[in-house]
Amino acid sequence: MRVVLLGTAGAGGFPRWNCACVRCDAARDGKLPARGPECAAVTGNSRDWWLLNASPDIRTQLAAVPALSPGTRHTPVRGVLLTDAEADHVAGLAVLRDAAGLKTYASPPVLAALAPARAALARQAPWEWADSLTEGGFVLAGGLVVTAHPIAGEAPAYLPAKASERRWVIAYRIEDLVSGRVLVYAPRVRAWSPLLDDLIATADGVVLDGTYFTADEKPRTPRTLQAPQAPQTPQALGTGSHLPVSGPAGSLAALARHPHARRIYTHLADTNPLLDPASPARAQVAEAGVEILPDAADFVL
8 A cells, every 4th residue: 555645734734824933934944744634545456546634725736746647637536535625625525626536535514614615626526526425435546445433523614513413523543444454543543442452553654644743733833813812721732622742641642552553643733843853753753653744755665
């Protein structure tokens, strides 16, 4: 199984267009690597590729990977697997709108939330939409079998909250039918669970949510617009947000239980010190055997 990390930053990419923090300015000056919004591509045969989320930068992200280059009226991209309905994970669908025959998988609430977009896209080219939570999973062109697993999460902020719906966010387990190798892709994790331990226990690689390094980290806004905010507790941060990397209950401690798997963080927010290769945070993660890879990183499991 071949995996390409098309983008590895959090919402808005890195640097963010409206932020002048030290890290964003360093990225603009070329002192830190710039990163696009998180998404990836996976294949079992290097011919049929499937996108894991579709970021707003999907056009330039695909163009940066020769294996995903199109032919004359042909693309190796066969479809998209959505982990949720967040804007930075679905906006790229509009960029893909003129490619007929794509198949998009998502959970039922995400499919329902995208109904207006699906109708608009249907006017451009016929696509197929499928329930990613179908019992027993599904097989993708290229020899991959996929199962989707709901994990803790909430509806995106642009949608009305639906407390009774627990399937807004999913993790994917992707297995290569030829090699038997397994990838777990979970770029949005609100809280650790036994399910994640079970999935990673049988995986050869995991690409995991690394949005925030600490539990008290919070998004920045431009200094001229920033309003005073009360410090965020881990509980407040976890509500509709992301599990931090560090701390006794963080994802790094959980990943220590799975040294057999290749472990990679993605979806790094601009507040995250892991964006700086020279930071103590980066050294801590590296010492634990977990990787921070650049955009367009291409690897085989």
